[in-house]
């Protein structure tokens with residue numbers, strides 16, 4: 040459970056103040072600052088503003104003052120971000136041994152670590168069972184009875200949360216809609232029995248469900264339905280006979296004689312969307328929080344609501360800077376070639392995701408002279424394409440950009456979540472650098488990879504064993 044000061048969060052409940060707007064648009068970033076960062080550190084370059092990460096944490100804590108708020112670290116696992124989130128008082132929700140390892144290194148102790156095991160590889164379970172010996176407050180969330188068996192085989196008998204498939208999903212794309220997908224969680228109508236059976240072997244502290252990622256204001260009904268189902272299941276588990284709640288209808292039909300389960304929390308997942316289009320409205324977070332509380336109620340005394348947002352914490356705190364290297368008019372469209380592509384930001388290629396793109400200028404006319412300031416240029420519809428040999432490698436199509444010139448700097452907005460995290464070295468492209476802004480000061484958070492990073496893990500058998508020492512082969 041989070042050790043943050045609930046009282047302090049209450050003091051700011053519901054406040055939507057001008058210093059902490061619900062969204063930061065790509066147009067809100069200081070163009071001169073971004074241009075200076077690109078000049079200092081080259082492109083492609085991620086810029087992650089820790090102050091904005093903190094603001095996002097504050098808004099979440101203010102909207103959900105009585106909930107446990109866990110940051111889904113998969114959205115951005117950079118050390119500086121993890122430390123900022125830790126200091127803000129959020130727990131960490133981790134999807135792999137690697138994420139647990141990085142959260143530990145960033146100073147989250149076991150009581151603030153939640154490992155969500157999805158078809159976990161054996162080495163991940165081995166690692167987490169080991170960690171749990173030193174950090175017995177860590178919680179493992181399991182979405183299959185088989186996973187619970189595998190934990191028990193490793194001697195694990197600690198804190199467990201059971202992931203439920205709520206049968207209702209939401210999200211910005213079918214590939215990120217988890218609720219209702221058979222892969223995730225124990226089917227709702229089998230969940231109560233699975234939880235009760237798990238109490239024989241573990242300290243069962245919670246139930247969990249996650250609808251999907253990138254839920255927008257139109258999908259709040261699905262969120263509400265999921266939360267209501269989880270509230271109902273929690274009441275059935277805590278009060279199987281329905282003595283204290285006569286409206287309890289015992290959804291699984293098998294619990295009237297069961298022992299109560301001493302749950303600490305009901306985790307209704309993350310998924311809070313952020314607006315990517317410049318004119319899309321942000322989520323009304325206080326309204327989402329009110330709807331969540333209403334749908335889950337009544338939770339018995341002592342049982343907390345938990346949420347685990349990832350995107351909401353980091354998305355609008357990040358931009359990707361990329362430089363125009365080619366301008367190619369064709370009969371159909373003008374293609375603007377840039378030095379960042381799907382290896383740096385995969386979301387457009389993978390989900391057809393929209394990211395706003397702003398031309399910050401600074402380039403040269405074809406004759407070599409300085410291009411005019413962007414404010415003086417006509418908006419031109421263009422396709423922004425990366426350097427990868429794939430048709431899908433575009434960052435945006437049919438975008439009205441201030442007429443681009445070679446050398447212009449473009450800012451790709453809302454890139455702080457699932458941006459660097461999903462970067463790859465495909466096409467043998469080293470991954471980009473990332474700068475963290477902390478109270479305005481820029482420091483390198485991840486250095487730019489170079490060509491030697493491409494082969495760092497490669498082992499090339501040499502006929503005679505080569506002359507490298509064995510340990511290095």
Ligand code: LLP
Pocket residue numbers: 111114132155215217249251252253254308309310311347348349350351386390456457
């Ligand atoms: N909890 C669980 C168990 C999850 O699986 C996820 C995300 C979250 C929390 C956080 O969801 P969020 O608040 O960030 O929406 N790569 C995709 C997103 C995949 C999300 C997977 N799970 C994208 O770029 O849109």
